[in-house]
Amino acid sequence: MIESFTIVGTQVLVLFILIAIGFGLGKAGIINQTSVKSINDIMIYVVNPCVIVGAFQRKFEAVLLRGFLQAAVGAVIGHVLCLVLALIVFKNREDGRRRVLKFAAIFSNCGFMGIPLLNALLGPDGVFYGAAYLAVFNILIWSYGQYTMAKGAEGFSTKKIFLNPSIISLCIGLIFFFTSTLLPDIIMIPVNYLAALNTPVPMLIIGFTLTKFGPKDLLGGADEIIVYVIRLVVGPLVLLGILYGMGLRGVVLTAVIVCASAPVAALTTMFAIKYDCDEELSARIVSTSTLLSIITMTLIVGLTNYIA
Numbered sequence: 001m002i003e004s005f006t007i008v009g010t011q012v013l014v015l016f017i018l019i020a021i022g023f024g025l026g027k028a029g030i031i032n033q034t035s036v037k038s039i040n041d042i043m044i045y046v047v048n049p050c051v052i053v054g055a056f057q058r059k060f061e062a063v064l065l066r067g068f069l070q071a072a073v074g075a076v077i078g079h080v081l082c083l084v085l086a087l088i089v090f091k092n093r094e095d096g097r098r099r100v101l102k103f104a105a106i107f108s109n110c111g112f113m114g115i116p117l118l119n120a121l122l123g124p125d126g127v128f129y130g131a132a133y134l135a136v137f138n139i140l141i142w143s144y145g146q147y148t149m150a151k152g153a154e155g156f157s158t159k160k161i162f163l164n165p166s167i168i169s170l171c172i173g174l175i176f177f178f179t180s181t182l183l184p185d186i187i188m189i190p191v192n193y194l195a196a197l198n199t200p201v202p203m204l205i206i207g208f209t210l211t212k213f214g215p216k217d218l219l220g221g222a223d224e225i226i227v228y229v230i231r232l233v234v235g236p237l238v239l240l241g242i243l244y245g246m247g248l249r250g251v252v253l254t255a256v257i258v259c260a261s262a263p264v265a266a267l268t269t270m271f272a273i274k275y276d277c278d279e280e281l282s283a284r285i286v287s288t289s290t291l292l293s294i295i296t297m298t299l300i301v302g303l304t305n306y307i308a
Helices: 002-027 033-055 062-089 095-106 110-122 124-149 165-178 185-198 200-212 222-245 250-260 267-274 279-307
Strands: none
Touching (some): 002 279, 033 165, 062 124, 062 250, 095 267, 110 185, 110 200, 110 279, 124 250, 185 200
């Protein structure tokens, strides 16, 4: 059992070192808000799609499809669970604040934090099943998530549910998978090089966001603490119990819990800025949950890895 925690803890520590480097670069002025915005666009429109397409570069197998569908079901259950908790807990908060708190409690940083950890822990199979979680995440975040932050129908875009880079690359990847189409090396080598950026670059960006707050500013009040408890502890642990009770085991179970136990989604701040919600609250929650996840992900994923 100790070995499971050690393996996970080591990988999380590697990510934390990268976060610390990003923090240092931010403090030194080498990374700034302008460069982070550009880098973030590269991650969303280039790197993440390469990760997803690369994950599906394998011949079709029924066992892989079954695991993919199981991971997708697990992702739906996990998101609905956190959604219900958020609706109950934050229903009486001030509007702009409530939108940020709900969004933060529901959506994890499964792409920027979960996928790199899956790649380190489980390799290509972990990333493959993580792509199922990411697909559900993107459908929900660009539908219900965007609807929530946009205060109803105002600013809501149905096109973005299906025309965002992650969903498009998922559809392409699935076509390749179902037809057992393997791209030639001349294409896959650049794709793999770009996909490799998905581990270090997001960690540098997260480290930069931490430069905006001092130690006294990070934890916040009671509402923020509730978000951390739902997002980092209650949500993933209850989901683990549900999926284990349903008979899910192995790489699929671990992949789902890694994604579910990731800290608050970085898109929380991006959406808050776009729809004039509480930007400072969103940035603080994303930053603090990332720091806390160094402990919580090690414990929860280590436990999952042990029992899976």
